[in-house]
Amino acid sequence: MEANFAKGKMITVLSIDGGGIRGIIPGTVLKFLEQKLQDLDGTQARIADYFDVIAGTSTGGLVTTMITAPDKDNRPLFAAKDIVKFYLDHAPYIFPQKKSCYGMSNLISKVTNFFGQATGPRYDGNYLRTMLNEKLGDLTLKQTLAYAVIPAFDIKLLQPVIFTTNDAKSNELKNPRLADVCISTSAAPTFLPAHYFETKDSNGGTRAFNLVDGGVAANNPTLAAITHITKEISVMGNSDYINIKPMDTRRMLVVSLGTGAPKNDEKFSAVQASKWGLFSWVLDFENGGTPIVDFFGHASADMVDYHVSTFFQSLHR
Template sequence: YIFSDRSGHSLSKVGDDHSQLLLAEEHFKISDHHEAWTQFSQMYAEVVNSPAKILRWLLSRSWIPAFIKNILQPLKKYLLLPKYDGENLHDTIKLNLGEKLSLSETLADVIIPTFDIKHFRPTIFSTSKAKRDKSMDPSLFEICIGTSAAPCYFPPYYFKTSQDFNLIDGGVAANNPALLAACEVMKERKTDFNKLVILSLGTGAPDEKDRLEVGDGEWGVADWVWQDDESHPLLDVLMSAADEMTEMYISNIFQYTGLEGNYTRLQANLTLKDSAMDDSGQENLENLQKIGQDLAKNNDTKLEDLARRLIEIRKAR
């Protein structure tokens, strides 16, 4: 056995020779440390100060229920289950959209990216596709659940029309869907690129600078999946990289074709606290609303110019 404190420091190694139990008392005194102990740790603290109790404690197995409850069960939930079951999210989507409204019935043409984990490729839903292909015309309720199924946070979502869909968050494929939207419009409507006018609204970009560093370079799976600040470096890097590359591509395309006036990108800068993916507290929601209002206010002139231009384009048709 290896006894360790919460920081992982070895207290004593106990082999077949039970006399080594005596080392526990010599190497470590729980009373010398001041920490908030869990129920299991409290039980451990009581016995580790008395080597004679250690053996009786281990052999009695009285520690097993607390070990299972306080360590194994939370670990199982963290490693084997998504953070949320998604039921509340599903109910909220159902309340606002209902279950019968299909994609082909939307008043405006919409494009919704998802990722199918069975076919291991992006699946793009759009009003145009839905109108000509019934297999791509599920209810908006189903699509919204699928495209919001963020890995680690919500379970993947399955539904079927005449074909099966096994979907997760579309952000893994197109966290910034502006370029995707441009390509879909040109393909579906046979529209020339120079006729595209795009307003791209970001949902906020956290300032990730200086948050991570190589350190000792010994990054294992756990380091990429979870950090002490409850961030998920691998997911954050992939999502941010896809977003930044899309912005780079599309802004350069419009710039180098002399059409930079046809592309407007609005993005709010967020703190790490503001950008928490699952903070639905009232204070955070109100703060995000204010950030959005400030973003619109600070870009009021730009938005008004774009609106006038769109009106002129519509009148010219």
Template sequence: MEEAEEMQVERMHEETEGGGADTDKLSYEIFSILESKGKVRVLCVDGGGGGLRALLAGRALAHLEAALRRASGDPDARVADYFDLVAGTGAGGVFAAMLFSTHSRGAPLFHADDTWRLVADHAARLFRRTGGAGGAGSTSLFCRPKKRPLASATAALDAAMRKAFGEELTLRDTIKPVLISCYDLKSSAPLVFSRADALESESYDFRLCEVGRAAWSEAGRFEPAEVASVDGATSCAAVDGGPIMGSPAAAAITHVLHNKHEFPFVRGVEDLLVLSIGGCSGGGAGAAADADLRRLRRWGPKDWARPIARIAADGAADLVDHAVARAFGQCRSSNYLRIQAKRESMPPCGPDGEYDPTPANVQALLAAADEMLKHRNVESVLFEGRRVGEQTNAERLDCFARELVAEHRSRGSRIGPTVAFKQAPRKDM
């Protein structure tokens, strides 16, 4: 359907330039397209502040895909079928690549359930405890500090990404527009891997295994990722972009509003349906369920490093949530949905608890993710802070899924396209 819609747009342009179209008829067609253009559907997934908190976003994605199958009546429905763009930060960037990657323009390679399973299955290797209060880089009077204390975890992350995506898949092997962020230490600035840029030039096309590696390279947990484009012309030294781009929603919305080639009829946020999925809000040590001032007073600088990073990432995500909610204004409740857990609902943890890969802790976080879906949804309200809604997160996701399915079905009866995606060149067999 998308290729046919693109051909229709091209035909209208050709007729206009060649003088072969009746002006009144063409004006009517354009007016009809604007009146029935529908909404562009945007999915944003962040890493939830790092570590195993990504399990929460993965479980929410699994619930969403199940809801889409119920609403559409299609047992094989995938998340990518019902969104026009995906954006991800941290582990959310890996999830975005998983859900929208494909072989030879076929079905997506992964189901939504595969996202949280990836984290759970690799937790023991990615977040292995090496002993000592200082973690992987700890030293004592009788031990020399390791030259590369994060080498083992980094190798595990690299292996996980290569197992998931292989060596050949690149950004061009994604079904629809993809935005995945990281932070480039070379330029001291955020860097966004974009399918649109990759289709324009091989200098911006990167292997998906390296994109995932860059997106998930949490500073202090994994070594920076050395990433180069497929032609070697562009390179970066990347770490997780979560602390400076906690939620990718603002970047995704900006991309859609200014990308008139792929989203020609979007005039403002009222033409968007945005779903933003995260981990939990109100991060930091003091918000933990087991916070104890006497215990916190015993923490040293290394103990505080991780909570401070969580505070920064959660604060960035909350700031974006408030800004986006304000931008949507009166259509906030119908066009924008943010799903995340409340910090007090998370299991008790110490300064490094969200990196505890023991089966008991993984199960506790999965239980917290399922509990998050049962909680009443909390939305940001302009000049009013946060407001607890009447529906649970699961109910809001179910309603949003029905909206996505309705939009998907209505596109078949429109005379013009809602989106006009760039097509990747076919690879030589």
């Protein structure tokens, strides 16, 4: 299906937030949407046929890759109906739950888990890396069937890295394997290990990446996607976006999917936090959470919601 922006009508954007196993939620929404599109256009219709730009962070980056990576017939590797099954099949191995030794008290179990998390990531990431390498092989970013936008964060350079299909097509050093992109954007601090890889070009040049979860910078990648489109129009002069002005939100259709929130989201008070030291900010001893990581993730996502909502409303007046 021909992209809408190539026709000069409208740019369609799908954005998927980070949220770990809660990627099941946008997966369920996309399954429903794809089924409705198939009712209209036939059983071969796929999400990537209808969105020009698909952005995803962390677990959203995995979903983005699933529905935009090509199979041997140059069609999406995964149908939307396969996303939830993917999580149900693989999540128990990506996030294995440690079993307490028989007779071990709850307190001892918590202490053991606490010190385990204090000395390394909660999960070793081996299963995730192996599985992604097997499924994606040597597919690279420039091969995606829709323009992908996937954030990560470089801890050596202390700056975000926004992986995009456009950049990958124009610069070999920005065209990593999709497996490396997925491992990087999902490397949540304290949960999964940081990811290092290099890209090479035909002239022998190399670029090194030292990456963690894109949620550190943009847990909601909507603004990153819109900014990327604006750059392609105003700076790069991308001919795909002909007849569309930068930041013309009247010509953008944006579907932004979150990953929900747990019922106990309001779980900390200023009275509690005023007594916290270093370890308490990093690890919730009682529930095994990571307060400071959660705070930054929610904050960045909510700020994007605020800015994008205000921006669209102001330009539609």
